[in-house]
Amino acid sequence: MDPETLIFSTIAESDIPEIIALWKLCGLIRPWNDPDRDINMALSTASSTILAARKNSTAEIISSVMVGYDGHRGYVYYVCVHPDEQSKGYGRKVMQAATTWLLEQGVWKLQLLVRGSNLGVVEFYKSIGFDQSDCVLLEKWIDPDDPRKL
Template identity: 45%
Template sequence: MTAFVPLVLDQADAAAALWEEAGLVRPWNDPRGDFARAVVGPTSAVLGLVEDGELIASAMVGVDGHRGWVYYVAVAASRRGRGLGRAAMEAAEAWLLAAGAPKVQLMVRGSNAAVLGFYARLGYADQDTVVLGKFLDPELEALRRTGA
């Protein structure tokens, strides 16, 4: 029942809906574009759990040549609290280990501090690091600055 598999391009709408419901979408992140890049790229994937035709959990994974990263960890609101978030992270870790990543990292938005307890249960610790970022597309950077 907890078989996470790599999703394919035509599941972009289902993923976007799951991420929207989970509060993970921002104006400067097009979820369908994010999904497509991760699914098509050779060093990334979106792992998903489908039950009765419905996508109920996900984790985007990718290796950058140094670390493994996880994004868009989400469980459908009606399915939370039953171990699926843990299963999603275990699937992500297994995928990244197989891809050769020696370490897994992820980012938590400051506005989502409530989820830190979830990651702590799974053994994740604050890396005492500040994440800096800048969109290389000036329009997206402007959107991030005004829409934050």
């Protein structure tokens, strides 16, 4: 079934509480990731943004994606669709919106991370054309105030 048309826009400062509430509802918040800080950083540079989707311009936000590039590859984070609106094709739509945004910036490859605790979602990404990479992701908190120790 063709999903209802969504209106995508870059979030405004006034949307931030609604976006954070949506992320919480979708299980995307972790104690060591401060969502306010993540949002402010994404909105502070031209190389990243957060797109929100509504069914009409005054309706509540039902989906969002943080999208950006690092000078080489494009990435998405905090991909979500409101639980009441899942399985209607909106996840595919929000990923299309992120892809379009990246293409407009001249980016030609999109990568993303899936938490080990959320591997079920890999099938979603495969169904919209992503391949599983054989790369290993290494990470290090370079801020001396590692938030996982606080």
